[in-house]
Amino acid sequence: MTTHEKRYVIIGNGIAGTTAAETLRKLDPNCSIHLITNEPYPLYNRVSLPRFLQGVLPEQKVMMRDFAWHEQRRISLLTETLVTEVNTDERIVVTERGQHFPYDALLIASGGWAKPLQVPGAAGTKHIYNFVTLDDTKTIIARILESRTALAYGGSFISYELCDGFAMRKLETTWLMRGPYWLRNCLDPEGGEIVDAIARRFGVNVIHGDEIAEVVARDGVPAYVKTKQGREIQADIIGVGLGITLNTAFLKGTPIEVRTGVVVNEYLETNVPHVYAAGDVAEFYDPTIGRHHTMGTWDNALAHGRIAAINMAGGHEPYVDVPTYTSPLFDVNIAVIGTAESNNPELESISLREPGEKGHENYRKLFLRENRLVGAIMIGSPKGRRKLVELIKNQQLLASPTEREAVLALK
Ligand SMILES: Cc1cc2nc3c(=O)[nH]c(=O)nc-3n(C[C@H](O)[C@H](O)[C@H](O)COP(=O)(O)OP(=O)(O)OC[C@H]3O[C@@H](n4cnc5c(N)ncnc54)[C@H](O)[C@@H]3O)c2cc1C
Known part of the structure; x- marks a missing residue:
């Protein structure tokens, strides 16, 4: 039985992790909460990044919390701190700097990182960007301001957000994707046609069924890309939206079940006692469809964070929602x-x-x-x-x- 104050550790301070921390503090005034992130910022709104990219929203409006907010709630926020290991026998989270954080309950809310472009010429070439973090966005904006042509690559939500940002900033924009239309997992040819028409009205050159074969760089910056179908597309900047890899590497060697994401039941519990997962990284059991799946949406991550915290604090509430x-x-x-x-x-x-x-x-x-x-x-x-x-x-x-x-x- 725990005789000391309850110790909670949360990996990831996105909307899932930060909501969980806030909920835990409300439920238990005496507990200790460590909220750990490799990023340098308190919670910001990822959903607002596209509007920041387009130049219609200032950076301050993207931020959702500051350091004082955490201090007032006695949530110990550790930024620029990468978790490298979890020991579920001793119930300890280990960071890259060798810090040890013992826990009575652990929440994995580590989201995902974008897949990089891996084609000849990409490694070592500047101005090829993923679009997931606030820092990504700032770097992309800086490059947009000195660019004339842009390539958005991929058939994901992120690739269209990039395409939208480039086009709104008046770059000559090409949108290239391997599939027959955008969001091929949800749409059909008709839906794809409608999306293409919308992008073309904004001057975007939309190309399907082709992919980058090589990035041709001059002096370390992209000059153009060669495609598998033999096209040559000019691009001063390349934005890559090829999907994300969920952040579970630090769980290697633990008995925690990982498939695409961290497998949890509808109470967001993993197969290991006292370990929970929430948000993008959770492969959760969804009673509405009777199977496990992952869901990369803001509302889902927020609701997960709240439910996981309730259950970590001793509750027993299932997650049932329509994200x-x-x-x-x-x-x-x-x-x-x-x-x-x-x-x-x-x-x-x-x-x-x-x-x-x-x-x-x-x-x-x-x-x-x-x-x-x-x-x-x-x-x-x-x-x-x-x-x-x-x-x-x-x-x-x-x-x-x-x-x-x-x-x-x-x-
Ligand atoms: C550009 C963009 C636009 C989007 N637009 C929409 C939209 O319009 N609508 C919508 O519903 N959703 C949108 N999404 C998706 C939505 O933002 C995510 O579903 C949501 O933010 C996930 O929250 P999370 O807390 O699960 O994970 P995240 O926000 O990814 O937070 C996880 C945090 O954990 C950190 N971390 C990972 N591994 C470690 C480690 N080992 N050690 C320490 N820290 C670690 C990560 O760096 C990150 O800071 C968008 C996403 C992006 C990138």
Whole structure:
């Protein structure tokens, strides 16, 4: 039995880790909380980084917490501190500098880091950037200001955010992706066509079905890229959005189960007692679809942080939610709700395409499993989004074509 004050250690101070720290302090005024991050900043809003990149939001508006906020709550925030090891037998977290942090309960909220561009000519060439952190964003902005041409590479959310940022900053922008259309795991050719039309209206040169074969540099900076299909694309700056690798390396050698992410049940507990995971890094059991999955969205990470803290402090609350990713897509909106997976054979889908505002089209796709709505994707008008979330939550039966058509047309 623990006789001392309870010791909590949290790896990662993103929205999941910081929310957990805040919740733990509210639940237990006497506990000790160590919140550890390799980044130099207190919590900032990653979702705001694209608007900072575009120049429509100042840096101060990106910051969400300061050091004083942590001091007032007696949350010991350790910045620029990389966790390298976890010892679950002795319940100790070890950092790169050799510090040891004993814990009674541990939260892994370490998110993911972007995959780098690995093609000939990329290593050692400057101005090839990922886009995940505040520091990435500052460096990209500095380079944009001295650039004329830009290449956004990849079919992910991050690649379109980069593309959007380059185009808004008036660079001659090419968007290159290997797949047949953007977000190939959620969209279909029609949805892809709509996204292309939006990007092209902003002057972006969109290229599908091709990939970078080589970066050709002059004096250590990119001159152009050669593609596998033989194109040569000029780029003073290259932004890379090829997905993320979840940060689990420091768990190597522990008995904690890791697949794509850290495997947890609906209470966000790992297979090892007193160890929890939350946010992007958690591969969590989702009762609404009856299986484990990861979810890289802000709302999911925030809700995970709260639930994990409640359970670390002795509660027993399951995580049941319908996560929603909403974001501007150039001058329209996109929302991905619940489970939206085009390549999942267990899911059926139906879609609707109709004229929308500002000369764009609205596109909506619903995903069903065993005649129940499990997810949706909306491009353009967000009207009806809340009702769709409710339908997913309530697991309402939608067996007949008429019922499904009515949901597709919900406003
Ligand atoms: C540019 C961009 C735009 C986005 N836009 C949207 C959007 O519009 N809508 C939406 O819903 N979501 C969006 N997301 C995704 C959303 O930001 C994430 O889902 C969310 O921030 C994840 O939070 P987290 O706390 O789980 O992890 P993170 O925010 O990734 O925090 C994890 C922290 O842990 C640190 N860390 C990792 N390993 C270690 C270690 N070994 N030692 C110490 N520290 C470590 C990391 O450096 C990081 O600081 C966007 C993401 C990006 C990058």
